[in-house]
Amino acid sequence: MSLPAMPACKIAIILGTRPEIIKMSPIIRACEALGVDYFILHTGQHYSHEMDRAFFEELELPEPKYNLDVGSGTHADQTGRIMAGIETVLMEEKPEIVLVQGDTNTVLAGALAATKLQIRVGHVEAGLRSFDRTMPEEINRVVADHLSYHLFAPTETARQNLLLEGVEDTRICVTGNTIVDAVFQNQELSKKKATILKDLGLKPGEYFLVTSHRQENVDSPETLRSIITGLAAIHREYSRPIIFPMHPRTRKTVEQFAIPLDGITVIEPVGFLDFLQLESSACLVLTDSGGVQEETCILGVPCVTLRENTERPETIEVGSNLLASTVAGEVLASVRQMLSRPRTWKNPYGDGMAGRLIISLCNGMAGGLTVTVGTTLPLHNDYSLIR
Ligand code: UD1
Ligand code: UDP
Numbered sequence: 001m002s003l004p005a006m007p008a009c010k011i012a013i014i015l016g017t018r019p020e021i022i023k024m025s026p027i028i029r030a031c032e033a034l035g036v037d038y039f040i041l042h043t044g045q046h047y048s049h050e051m052d053r054a055f056f057e058e059l060e061l062p063e064p065k066y067n068l069d070v071g072s073g074t075h076a077d078q079t080g081r082i083m084a085g086i087e088t089v090l091m092e093e094k095p096e097i098v099l100v101q102g103d104t105n106t107v108l109a110g111a112l113a114a115t116k117l118q119i120r121v122g123h124v125e126a127g128l129r130s131f132d133r134t135m136p137e138e139i140n141r142v143v144a145d146h147l148s149y150h151l152f153a154p155t156e157t158a159r160q161n162l163l164l165e166g167v168e169d170t171r172i173c174v175t176g177n178t179i180v181d182a183v184f185q186n187q188e189l190s191k192k193k194a195t196i197l198k199d200l201g202l203k204p205g206e207y208f209l210v211t212s213h214r215q216e217n218v219d220s221p222e223t224l225r226s227i228i229t230g231l232a233a234i235h236r237e238y239s240r241p242i243i244f245p246m247h248p249r250t251r252k253t254v255e256q257f258a259i260p261l262d263g264i265t266v267i268e269p270v271g272f273l274d275f276l277q278l279e280s281s282a283c284l285v286l287t288d289s290g291g292v293q294e295e296t297c298i299l300g301v302p303c304v305t306l307r308e309n310t311e312r313p314e315t316i317e318v319g320s321n322l323l324a325s326t327v328a329g330e331v332l333a334s335v336r337q338m339l340s341r342p343r344t345w346k347n348p349y350g351d352g353m354a355g356r357l358i359i360s361l362c363n364g365m366a367g368g369l370t371v372t373v374g375t376t377l378p379l380h381n382d383y384s385l386i387r
Contacts, residue, residue: 009096009097010037010038010039010093010096010097011031011038011095011096011097011098011099011359012038012039012089012093012097012099012114013028013038014041014043014086014100014107014110015040015043015064016042016043016045016046016070016104016105017046017051017104018051018055019290019291020101020104021052021061022055022059023101023102023124023177023178024101025059027099027101027124027178027358027359028040028061029185029355030355030356030358032062033356034363039064039065039066039095040061040064040066041064041065041066041086041089041110042066043082043085043086043106043109044067045070045071047071048248050268050269050271051247051269054271055271058272058273059186066085068082068085068086068089070082070085075136078105079105079108079109080109082106082113083109086113086114090113090114090117095119096119096120097120097121097122098110098111098119098120098121098122099121099122099362101123101125102125102137102290103125103140103141103144105136105140107123107144108139108144111143112147121144121147121149121150122149122151122152122358122362123148123150124152124358125154125158125177126144126145126148126151126152127151127153127154127157127162128141128158128161128311129141129142129158129311130309131309132308134216135214135216137290137311138311145165145167148171149171150171151167151172152173152175152358152361153172153173153174153175154176154349154354155177155348156174157313157314173357175350175354175357175358176349176353176354176357179294179295179298180298180350180352180354181352181353181354181355182272183352184352187280190273190274190276194273195274196274196278197277197281200241200265204281206283207240207243207281207283208231208238208240208241208283208284209243209278209279209282209286210231210243210286210287211247211287211288211289212224212227212247212250212286212289212306213249214306215249218250218253219253220253221256224250224254224259225259226326226327227326227328228260228261229328230306230332231264232262232263233328234286234331234332234335235263236263237332240283242263242264243265243267243282244261244264244265244266245267245268245269245278246267246268247269248269254266279295279299279301282301283339284335284338284339285301285302285303286303286304286305286306286335287303287306288307290311290312293312294315296321297315297321297345297347297349298347298349301320301343302320302321302339302341303321304321304322304334304338305321305322306325307323307324308323310323314348314349317348318345318347319344319345320345322338
């Protein structure tokens with residue numbers, strides 16, 4: 001089937017952190033494949049090579065046209081500087097649509113700056129809710145959703161959350177999550193290129209993988225100690241390596257409070273191809289990351305979430321994930337339970353064509369439709385066209 005011609009529509013893709021680069025990559029590829037007029041604005045919220053450049057290089061993404069280099073700061077300071085920088089670029093570039101993804105300060109600032117310039121905002125991964133306003137991410141996603149013109153909800157649950165908050169149905173489209181596209185587009189390459197298992201001397205199915213960086217978990221030395229006590233208990237019970245690619249935020253607390261990491265193999269954050277290999281061959285993943293809860297569900301690997309709640313309830317419902325809290329005993333009990341479950345769940349996040357659908361919707365090809373996951377899309381189901 002050939003694709004219909006696109007009306008001209010200039011799109012600004014705003015991103016700033018590791019997960020935004022990964023989850024926007026299928027959208028960037030769709031823009032390239034469909035000849036869309038677009039540019040990338042990087043806020044510089046993440047800037048360390050292993051949190052930023054590494055992903056542009058490995059995923060072969062085009063260079064951002066702008067990088068605001070805002071770096072780290074308090075929430076208001078960082079958000080304010082991002083807003084000011086984005087405003088200047090948008091006034092110059094005058095795009096028709098601004099796309100933001102997820103729930104970071106970059107997303108909040110992008111949505112606010114664009115809306116005040118009366119530019120339409122499209123929110124990718126709209127409608128997620130933890131119903132916990134102590135999380136900075138929950139505040140960011142609620143505000144971004146209510147400012148957005150196009151709400152690209154990954155699942156029906158996300159759509160219902162938006163409807164319950166009074167968002168107009170016609171603005172919402174259930175697209176699936178672009179993380180499925182990113183996993184599908186890079187899985188084969190990961191199998192061919194990733195070397196991390198060999199580098200670390202790991203055997204498939206015989207190690208645990210951990211990530212933790214949530215503000216409420218790792219800024220508190222008590223909570224981080226409790227998580228690490230739980231990991232040490234898992235190491236004692238299963239005698240398997242525990243691999244922890246450590247986010248810089250977490251490393252800061254570990255170093256400041258000299259938290260011992262006995263039995264845990266701490267490594268630098270790794271690239272996406274190596275991370276996909278680590279995830280897909282782990283016997284189980286422990287995490288407080290949003291994206292990692294989704295990826296384990298897609299890859300068929302059991303997950304234990306180091307939180308009290310999750311804005312990814314689909315993973316709990318299908319049975320790929322269990323909420324453990326950060327209490328050491330609960331973490332160990334959840335690991336035992338998840339290891340005994342069959343891995344027969346189905347991926348609830350779509351068919352891997354979300355990026356193309358979102359770009360098509362932005363260009364009016366499917367405007368006004370509420371498309372549900374599983375709907376046959378007017379697109380080629382051929383990933384080689386996208387990579
Ligand atoms: C941010 C997002 C979070 C997302 C995460 C993805 C907000 C409020 N939080 O959290 O939702 O899950 O990104 O990883 O937007 N640092 C570095 N190098 C970097 C980036 C950060 O060393 O490239 C260190 C700095 O000490 C910084 C700290 O990490 O102060 C936190 O960075 P920040 O971007 O504020 O928040 P994240 O915890 O990364
Ligand atoms: N990730 C990675 N290398 C790592 C850890 C994570 O490439 O060492 C990827 C992971 O595959 C996922 C994303 O980073 O796609 C998740 O980012 P993060 O946990 O920082 O943020 P969140 O999803 O919680 O917002």
